[in-house]
Amino acid sequence: MSGFQRNSSGQAVIGAAVLQHIVETGTLTTPAYIYDLDGIEEGAKALVDALGHDNIVAYAVKANTAGSVVKRVARAGAGADVVSAGELQVALACGVPPARIVMSGVGKDTAEFDQAISAGIRGIQVESVEEIARLAARASALSHDANVSIRINPSVEIDSHSHIATGHDEAKFGVHLDDLDRAWAAIDAAPHLKAVGVSAHVGSMLTSPEPYVASAKVVCDSAKARRAMGKMLEFVDLGGGFGIDYGGQPAQPPTVFAKAALQLLAEQELADHQLVVEPGRSIVGPYGVLLTRVLQSKTSSPRRWAMIDAGMNDLLRPALYQAHHRVESLSAPPSGTPWRVVGPVCESSDDFGLHAISETLPDYVVIRDAGAYGFTLASEYNGRALAAEAFISKGQIESISASPGVDAWIKSRLDA
Numbered sequence: 001m002s003g004f005q006r007n008s009s010g011q012a013v014i015g016a017a018v019l020q021h022i023v024e025t026g027t028l029t030t031p032a033y034i035y036d037l038d039g040i041e042e043g044a045k046a047l048v049d050a051l052g053h054d055n056i057v058a059y060a061v062k063a064n065t066a067g068s069v070v071k072r073v074a075r076a077g078a079g080a081d082v083v084s085a086g087e088l089q090v091a092l093a094c095g096v097p098p099a100r101i102v103m104s105g106v107g108k109d110t111a112e113f114d115q116a117i118s119a120g121i122r123g124i125q126v127e128s129v130e131e132i133a134r135l136a137a138r139a140s141a142l143s144h145d146a147n148v149s150i151r152i153n154p155s156v157e158i159d160s161h162s163h164i165a166t167g168h169d170e171a172k173f174g175v176h177l178d179d180l181d182r183a184w185a186a187i188d189a190a191p192h193l194k195a196v197g198v199s200a201h202v203g204s205m206l207t208s209p210e211p212y213v214a215s216a217k218v219v220c221d222s223a224k225a226r227r228a229m230g231k232m233l234e235f236v237d238l239g240g241g242f243g244i245d246y247g248g249q250p251a252q253p254p255t256v257f258a259k260a261a262l263q264l265l266a267e268q269e270l271a272d273h274q275l276v277v278e279p280g281r282s283i284v285g286p287y288g289v290l291l292t293r294v295l296q297s298k299t300s301s302p303r304r305w306a307m308i309d310a311g312m313n314d315l316l317r318p319a320l321y322q323a324h325h326r327v328e329s330l331s332a333p334p335s336g337t338p339w340r341v342v343g344p345v346c347e348s349s350d351d352f353g354l355h356a357i358s359e360t361l362p363d364y365v366v367i368r369d370a371g372a373y374g375f376t377l378a379s380e381y382n383g384r385a386l387a388a389e390a391f392i393s394k395g396q397i398e399s400i401s402a403s404p405g406v407d408a409w410i411k412s413r414l415d416a
């Protein structure tokens with residue numbers, strides 16, 4: 001498992017490929033996401049092994065939807081957590097077996113229900129009593145049974161940015177515990193719905209398993225209550241949210257979360273249930289970088305800025321929830337007085353923060369840990385084309401997904 005590293009000469013390396021060499025080949029336009037496919041597969045495999053192959057590591061596809069990435073994660077034996085028909089089709093086309101796919105989402109449309117039902121996925125995670133009625137109607141219309149799991153709102157606060165906390169009382173996600181009996185009754189009463197699981201996802205960027213376990217206990221209580229009624233479920237799904245180290249706060253590795261989940265299941269005497277977890281960020285985040293060209297500096301004493309050709313439209317996380325990503329030179333580790341690194345977008349929030357890159361500005365810099373929620377959150381705001389993506393394997397570029405380019409953007413707007 002490598003991701004971003006520095007070699008003995010101090011050069012930036014991703015997946016055994018020296019980034020400076022990639023730049024010199026001239027094969028990539030910038031900004032460009034570059035992913036270490038071998039690192040992703042190895043990391044996913046380590047997690048699958050830690051959880052046990054009878055259980056499911058349902059990779060949260062929203063973190064990175066690139067086919068090359070999802071295929072590697074599937075090859076490692078992982079399943080998928082999807083939130084739309086688009087993600088479902090990508091997961092299926094990349095070889096994820098339907099029996100290892102769960103679908104979450106607070107507002108699924110009819111086509112999404114129909115595709116999930118027809119594919120026979122492991123669990124359609126319903127998030128409200130109202131949704132159960134809509135799902136039941138579609139299953140009846142298709143005369144097809146559907147595996148249903150209830151995503152509960154466990155009422156657990158986590159120490160993360162409010163935009164990535166999803167399991168507290170005010171969150172729109174999940175069935176509130178007061179409504180749970182009603183929700184189970186609605187599933188049990190529907191001829192084509194089969195209650196198979198219960199899940200929760202408290203949010204993202206957990207740096208230790210404690211809040212995860214707090215939410216997991218609420219999930220386990222629900223599973224035990226069902227079993228006590230003689231209506232045993234097949235799986236408990238404890239969600240994702242395993243954090244990564246963006247250079248600020250260290251995070252426990254994903255396997256530590258997996259072991260904590262397994263231990264909890266045993267303690268709760270629920271080992272007769274399959275265990276599902278839904279990690280996204282930890283599978284791909286550390287194995288991607290965003291390569292960007294330095295356009296120019298701007299000095300107005302006492303400040304000095306570095307203007308780069310990647311903006312918040314390419315990597316939204318800093319603007320969306322004040323996320324921190326390390327920005328570094330390709331040729332040497334951080335040094336010198338910090339530069340304020342900003343993108344070209346006309347928003348003050350298009351700001352990647354202060355970084356000691358090097359005393360004089362290099363031609364290119366790399367934004368680290370951009371493999372998750374990078375390209376998938378990108379937009380064409382300000383008339384900017386989506387970034388290119390390159391996929392590294394065995395130290396070489398295996399494939400490139402080229403940027404559609406500004407001309408494609410111009411055409412699409414003129415066609416509108």
Ligand SMILES: Cc1ncc(COP(=O)(O)O)c(C=O)c1O
Nearest residue numbers: 060201204240241278279280281
């Ligand atoms: C339902 C659900 N599961 C899993 C995840 C993955 O979270 P993470 O990428 O933090 O592991 C998310 C992220 O938003 C989610 O909404």
